[in-house]
Amino acid sequence: YTWPNRQMEKLDQLRYEQLGVNAHIATFVSPCDRYNFDFTSQKQGRTNSADWLRTAYHDMATYNVEDGTGGLDASIQFVEEQSRAENTGNAFANTITFARILAGRHTSLADGVALVALMAIEQCYGPEIDFRAGRIDATEPNNPGVPEPQDSLESHTASFARQGFTPTEMIQLVACGHSLGGVQHDSFPDIVPPTNDPDNNASGNVHFDSTFDNFDNKIATDYVSGQTTNPLIVGQNETTRSDLRIFSSDGNVTMNAFAASNDFFMKTCGSILTRMLDTVPRGVKLTEVVKPLPVRPDQFALLRTANDSLSLKGRFRFWNINEEDANRKVTLFWADSQGQQCQGCSVDLAYNGRTTNWLPYAPTVLWYQLPSTGQLIRPDLSISKFWFQITESNGRITVEDQGGIGYPLQTDVLLTDEVCFDGGALYVSVSVRKSLNPSRVFLEGDAFDENGTSIPNGLAIRELTRDAAASAQSDAYDILRITLDNFGDAGAAEWNVAWEVDGQQFSDPGLFTGVSFLSFGGCPGAA
């Protein structure tokens, strides 16, 4: 995609900025054996990562390839579905708590369920997953249909066929899923005995393989070598040895191949788990695969200052750049209102930190920022687009300009630099060119419910009103204002300015929040 594209930018951020700058829920699966909010000691039992992967499967496993119902649609959020015998345990409620954090105006709760599973796989050193968004949340529980360990092989084969998977793919999907985590005594007392280590493993989790916190082919090598302790293979209760029945159902051909090559295991799991996450109700159209923008602007705004100058604020993510180098120069250039390169129209950016991803394959991702006070843009020259030049200490120069088009900007509707946040309220002020004559000017942002939780696919609209006195002070611009003072609006929601001219809608590429890197600063007169 090219900038600006608000939906893809958000998906890019959620999918690729896992740890470090902009870190979010990936911190709860880093390291992979972390459980819940327990940051201090790594326990040998439950893990968030295994919960999150299992939840994605259980949500998807209701899919019916015949009629296109069920699939990954966050129906697992409903208590009615969670309380079914096939969904034993509290893994699902746990996972939904985290998935909800990722739901916003561009993401459904189901996208959140898929994303947390992806984070779990990648933070546990698993394969890279192709991520698409656009899932639609179910409004009621799906039909039951998650396979259970006491079911027969015929029933499992039929169940996976209904979900859209062949007998071989059934073996693959179960082996890939059971590379993480294990079976708990708490939830399955008939399968595993009570724990003998109540301090470190309160739930009595017996792991599927010897590397329960590492996504690798140990599930297969342990099995093939006869070393496995997987309770669904060698558990005390023969009836519940579902992994054994499934793994051996093709004469062990698939498991032997997995055991022989970790590469083959990873590649196969990468593609089958991607398919699992993309199994959605018929008619749901997913986005293209989300790829990282080479340079992504973040918390970015072009502001109009009191004396009619312009000021650029924000920071930029440089994807797959060489390691931090004190002698590297990262320069932002801009073109004047006529699209021409101008004298003095450039600024060197300052190093601002790093983002990290899934560890084995992570490219270097570094952030560089504009001066936090803002980069002044001469009002007589103005600005129409910007781009970047990276000069390495060895003299090598790279230009990042989106294939020549640059990063386009407009100056008809601008935030003013008097936007401020006083800790409770966000005072928004927008300058609108008088000659533009829009029929309305408004903010678009994430919507929050009364508990301060973001609403999946929720778009909040807030209309601005004209400040006649302030508008009289400028020949060129009218001033419009709004005060956002409830918790979600003022603190957490990400806003952009939008407007309508002749029934057509436009929006500014800048994005801002009350609590923001843009650091609008305190409000005049605020305590």
Ligand code: HEM
């Ligand atoms: C016939 C199919 C399957 C059966 C009968 C089955 C059964 C089970 C059982 C009984 C547990 C223990 C849960 C607990 O104690 O909380 C479990 C855990 C798990 N399952 Fe499956 N499973 C199947 C397929 C899958 C698939 C296809 C995936 C994902 C691709 C998956 C992912 C997981 C994960 C990650 C765990 C670990 C949970 C934890 O440690 O808390 N399972 N499974």
